Amino acid sequence: MFELLKTDPSSRARVGRLTTPHGTVDTPVFMSVGTQGSVKALDPRELTEMDAQIILGNTYHLNIRPGLDIINAAGGLHRFMNWPAPILTDSGGFQVFSLATIRKIQAHGVEFRSHLDGSLLFLGPKEAMAIQAALGSDIAMVFDDCPAHTSTPRELQAAVDRTIRWARECREQPRAPGQLIFGIVQGGVQEALRQECARALVDLKFDGYAIGGVSVGEPEPEMMRAVEITEPFLPASQPRYAMGLGTPAQMVELVARGVDMFDCVLPTRVARNGTAFTRKGSLSIKAGFNKSDFRPIEEGCDCFACRHFSRAYLRHLLNVGEILGLRMLSVHNTRMFIRVMAEARTSIAAGTFAEFRREFAANYVPTKKVLLARAAAAER
Amino acid sequence: MFELLKTDPSSRARVGRLTTPHGTVDTPVFMSVGTQGSVKALDPRELTEMDAQIILGNTYHLNIRPGLDIINAAGGLHRFMNWPAPILTDSGGFQVFSLATIRKIQAHGVEFRSHLDGSLLFLGPKEAMAIQAALGSDIAMVFDDCPAHTSTPRELQAAVDRTIRWARECREQPRAPGQLIFGIVQGGVQEALRQECARALVDLKFDGYAIGGVSVGEPEPEMMRAVEITEPFLPASQPRYAMGLGTPAQMVELVARGVDMFDCVLPTRVARNGTAFTRKGSLSIKAGFNKSDFRPIEEGCDCFACRHFSRAYLRHLLNVGEILGLRMLSVHNTRMFIRVMAEARTSIAAGTFAEFRREFAANYVPTKKVLLARAAAAER
Numbered sequence A, B: 001m002f003e004l005l006k007t008d009p010s011s012r013a014r015v016g017r018l019t020t021p022h023g024t025v026d027t028p029v030f031m032s033v034g035t036q037g038s039v040k041a042l043d044p045r046e047l048t049e050m051d052a053q054i055i056l057g058n059t060y061h062l063n064i065r066p067g068l069d070i071i072n073a074a075g076g077l078h079r080f081m082n083w084p085a086p087i088l089t090d091s092g093g094f095q096v097f098s099l100a101t102i103r104k105i106q107a108h109g110v111e112f113r114s115h116l117d118g119s120l121l122f123l124g125p126k127e128a129m130a131i132q133a134a135l136g137s138d139i140a141m142v143f144d145d146c147p148a149h150t151s152t153p154r155e156l157q158a159a160v161d162r163t164i165r166w167a168r169e170c171r172e173q174p175r176a177p178g179q180l181i182f183g184i185v186q187g188g189v190q191e192a193l194r195q196e197c198a199r200a201l202v203d204l205k206f207d208g209y210a211i212g213g214v215s216v217g218e219p220e221p222e223m224m225r226a227v228e229i230t231e232p233f234l235p236a237s238q239p240r241y242a243m244g245l246g247t248p249a250q251m252v253e254l255v256a257r258g259v260d261m262f263d264c265v266l267p268t269r270v271a272r273n274g275t276a277f278t279r280k281g282s283l284s285i286k287a288g289f290n291k292s293d294f295r296p297i298e299e300g301c302d303c304f305a306c307r308h309f310s311r312a313y314l315r316h317l318l319n320v321g322e323i324l325g326l327r328m329l330s331v332h333n334t335r336m337f338i339r340v341m342a343e344a345r346t347s348i349a350a351g352t353f354a355e356f357r358r359e360f361a362a363n364y365v366p367t368k369k370v371l372l373a374r375a376a377a378a379e380r
Helices: A044-049 A059-064 A068-074 A077-081 A093-098 A125-135 A153-172 A191-203 A220-233 A248-256 A266-272 A304-308 A311-319 A323-350 A353-363 A368-379 B044-049 B059-064 B068-074 B077-081 B093-098 B125-135 B153-172 B191-203 B220-233 B248-256 B266-272 B304-308 B311-320 B323-350 B353-363 B368-379
Strands: A002-007 A014-020 A023-027 A029-033 A055-058 A087-090 A101-106 A109-113 A120-123 A139-141 A180-185 A208-211 A240-242 A261-264 A275-278 A281-284 B002-007 B014-020 B023-027 B029-033 B055-058 B087-090 B101-106 B109-113 B120-123 B139-141 B180-185 B208-211 B240-242 B261-264 B275-278 B281-284
Touching (some): A014 A323, A023 A029, A029 A266, A029 A323, A059 A120, A059 A125, A068 A077, A068 B311, A077 A087, A077 B311, A087 A093, A087 A125, A093 A109, A109 A125, A120 A125, A191 A220, A208 A220, A220 A248, A275 A323, A275 A368, A304 A323, B002 B323, B023 B323, B029 B266, B059 B068, B059 B087, B068 B125, B093 B109, B125 B153, B153 B191, B180 B191, B191 B220, B248 B323, B261 B323, B266 B275
Parallel strands (some): A029 A055, A087 A139, A180 A208, A240 A261, B029 B055, B029 B261, B055 B087, B180 B208
Antiparallel strands (some): A101 A109, B002 B014, B014 B023, B101 B109, B109 B120
């Protein structure tokens, strides 16, 4: 299911290949977020052209709209959205604990009110797995308790206990044919809790392990630490997934810390605000200095936007509110994230990852604006 | 420049071919509207795939944003927006008389306040032609006086006088290499005025003639009458263009009345409201009855949306506000308008236009909603 092809001598970085019912995924990989059954502003052809290997769907959102009956009638999520390649579905745990108004946490799940219309809903291990089985995703995530990063040690312990219990329940539920299941490690920045959670999940033998409780508004050092204290307890033979992360620079650093899979709303979210990601950091295409700049967003970029349009044109489109502007920035940003991971794979395989990592960090200037957007992305 | 290839024995319909600096255009033709340098929500590849032969740009809007200096620096509008095929530019007359706050109509143009920021601007024959020369469009339109459809005969006479005078001034201005220039006939539904205006313009020998003062909120019979009383005075050897029109059914009827060229914002505008055009009339994709309808928008349609997505999926996208929904409806609607014109050409060439027209009218049920949108489209 997961083949570890190469490990980097200078770091914990690895190259692997994950086999799923809808095809293989080369890791490290960036997964585009298609929360509601569409990667925002992009169509499947554009995703295929930019070499998107796998995308995300979301249990919480898809269960509310369009509802399972419709996706069932369509023959599953792949056919509903016409995406033939792998899909990972998040369990809805994150959304229940961040978007919804929780009414009551019960033994086997959470009673909550829909963020949309306030209707009373219930989601737990059984429900989340049944929905993901019906969606027919290639990788299902367990239903976890994702606490705020400001939680007390006591609250974190309760979340870990619940996460382990629910993970066991998830493990016992029926799944779609060939569907993989990943556990989610919680525990904040408490090393003992992360270890406890990881060990318990590994005992349950999942197909992969996610590091949860990150990208929930915590500062970057805390996020890095959460990954660093968790990774040693995850089996090398299986894929590791850092949920909801990150910026390109963060992804490269997390690859160096042994993470194989990433997902983040940043590429399409900041695109809608007129911001592009480049190797030098983020760039406001909307800014006045691009008025007469007829270069592409990024020299050397092979994306559709950079091959066809200038910064000046895209700035104009964003400026007058034309949809093509945010579309093309979404194309560029998503391709940029995918390409950085492709280059990480190539350099790990070639034994030059240390150099790639150093150069990437030297060139990339993180901007405050993007870091703020990352905090906002916690509402994913 | 314009080759009349075939005329229909049953009506005034014709098939022709218009040669422009950026390629030929088969008529009757629907021209997609790219007011601000982008056909809303679509990219040039999508337009090419749906066989869009020619698109529109707008003097008034492009002159305000991004401004001429930027389009000049880009090397003209084609290069700025990366559209290699023909472009027709409207002169800005319509917008000055409908969008802007007019300060003073002067002998050689109009002093007005920008609809955007209230800044004081001036547009007249000289300015409109200079801007269109700089944009480098294939077809420039004269700067006309486009009065409201509720104008008195006296006001219409004044508009015709001014339109003729300004057309003469436009005719004398320098143009881009190979750029064609079309006159615009005004006169409301006053036969004598339409005749007077048409005759005067024909004396000035334009490359084509537009029927203006339609799609300004008038009822359909008035619009049809304006075309009917103008067409007989336009030379058969040159293309005729009905500005801002219409619905598919109206276009077919106007083809039968001798019109060769159309432009309308309807396909992309109603797409953004979740409405699709089909041979049976318009269809609300957003409507509940499409919830579990896994057919394409229209059976037999060859557009990208119909080849890839179901009504149920598109309804979901529109329902949750995903951009892909309005994108795909824009694709379908624009392709539908283009295809209806292609079928009109084929049937005229084959001598079966009478049958095509009859069948089209029998199948197509115009909806009130679209007719209301057409009235709103007067703000183009």
